Amino acid sequence: MVRSGFSRYLRFSVFLLLAPCLDAKAESVGVYSGRHYNSDKELYKLFTQRTGISVNLLEAKDDALIERLQAEGEKSNADVLVLVDAARLDRAANLGLFRAVKSPQLLQQVPSTYRDSRGRWFGLTRRVRAIIVNPKIVSPNSIRSYSDLANSNLKGKLCLRDRKSVYNQSLVADQLVSRGAAATTNWIKAMVANLAQPVFSSDTALIRAVAQGQCGAALVNTYYVARMTSGESGKEDQLLAKNIDLIMPIPAHVNISGAGITSSARNPEAAQKLIEFLASPTGGKGYAEANNEYPLKGYGGNPWLKRFGAFKSSGVSAETLGANNKRAVQLMENNDWK
Ligand SMILES: [Fe+2]
CATH class of the missing domain: 3.40.190.10 (Periplasmic binding protein-like II)
Incomplete structure (x- = not known):
């Protein structure tokens, strides 16, 4: 008796499991x-x-x-x-x-x-690739655009993520299209010369390093900063984020x-x-x-993004970013962006 009751239960359970599959809709x-x-x-x-x-x-x-x-x-x-x-x-x-x-x-x-x-x-x-600074090291008023990261007064103060990062590749593609190959080459060379330490492998690590004063300025995506500022990634990161200022570059790479x-x-x-x-x-x-x-x-x-204010896009289309990806990577490689 017990056994047949159990097998009835089993059959019913299997039916329940399969029922959604039997529904033609x-x-x-x-x-x-x-x-x-x-x-x-x-x-x-x-x-x-x-x-x-x-x-x-x-x-x-x-x-x-x-x-x-x-x-x-x-x-x-x-x-x-x-x-x-x-x-x-x-x-x-x-x-x-x-x-x-x-x-x-x-x-x-x-x-x-x-x-x-x-x-x-x-x-x-x-998402926007924005600039962050530690105001104790780099004056936020001294930076308005990506090209300002090439200024020699940032020597030993700039930190960058590696060339493998598709975010950086697309930023370089954006600059190639909006400013041309010569200006972009000079920009990369000068930024590499400004580096405080070897390249990073994540945006979050970059934000922490700027907040801790290991770097004065860096390039990161807006949502990583918002995630830290809002406390989503923990109290420690939230406290660290208080040490940085975000600068919306004019125009911005979207x-x-x-x-x-x-x-x-x-x-x-x-x-x-x-x-x-x-x-x-x-x-x-x-x-x-x-x-x-x-x-x-x-x-x-989003209240955390609102704090960053409005941005003006460089206007380079997503399709154009894709079309210029190989050129961008080549240019980074040729100019020692590791
Ligand atoms: Fe990401």
Whole structure:
């Protein structure tokens, strides 16, 4: 008796487990994401609540995801690929990993500067590469633009992240396009000559080093500073962040994180619905503002970003950043940006 009761229970449990699969309407979308924030997961939940489409998420480093998609080919479970940085989105597109999308909604929601002209990827959040200083070492009034980091009065005071950082590569691409090769070459040479110590491998380490007075000035993305200032990364970092000033460079280099539908997508309709949702104002709140990034339009309501004030973009499009990535890396290499 006990045994048959148990097997009835087992059969019922298996039915409960399989029930969603038996429902013809149950839909899902596979997402490979180079972003890794809890606020993203909350947003995917909201998408599921609104559409009934569940999100199967795989998070890993951007370059690993690009390689994985290439290796998986048609067998991939990814319908959507989310990547950080314009250069990576452009690279994935050139590798044939994205399919072109025709969506009036996306054309309207994503300004043309922040999307691929062939419709293969769309920006979803914006971040600025800003300048931070320790005012005890470097006067904030002495710096207004990226080119000021080349001033010889910063000798032994500047710290930089390494050349491998795609954030720096895109910044150099931005400078190449807006100021030309000669000016950008001189700028890199002078910054390298100003270095206080060997290059760093993370923005957070750079912020801490400036706060602790090991460096007087550095280049970092705005959301890392906001994360420390808000206390999100702990009390210690929050206290450290009080020692730095953020300077919004004029004009500012604006980069993106974004997404596209994979060429192997099995459910491109659901994928499109998800990207449209992420690009909507609701998506912007969860994806950008909750992670201390700027939405696609305006500045959003994040109080920590508000402290940094407005920025004026250099106007170099995300697609142009991607197209100039190789030239930028070459220039960095040739001029000893390690
Ligand atoms: Fe980052």
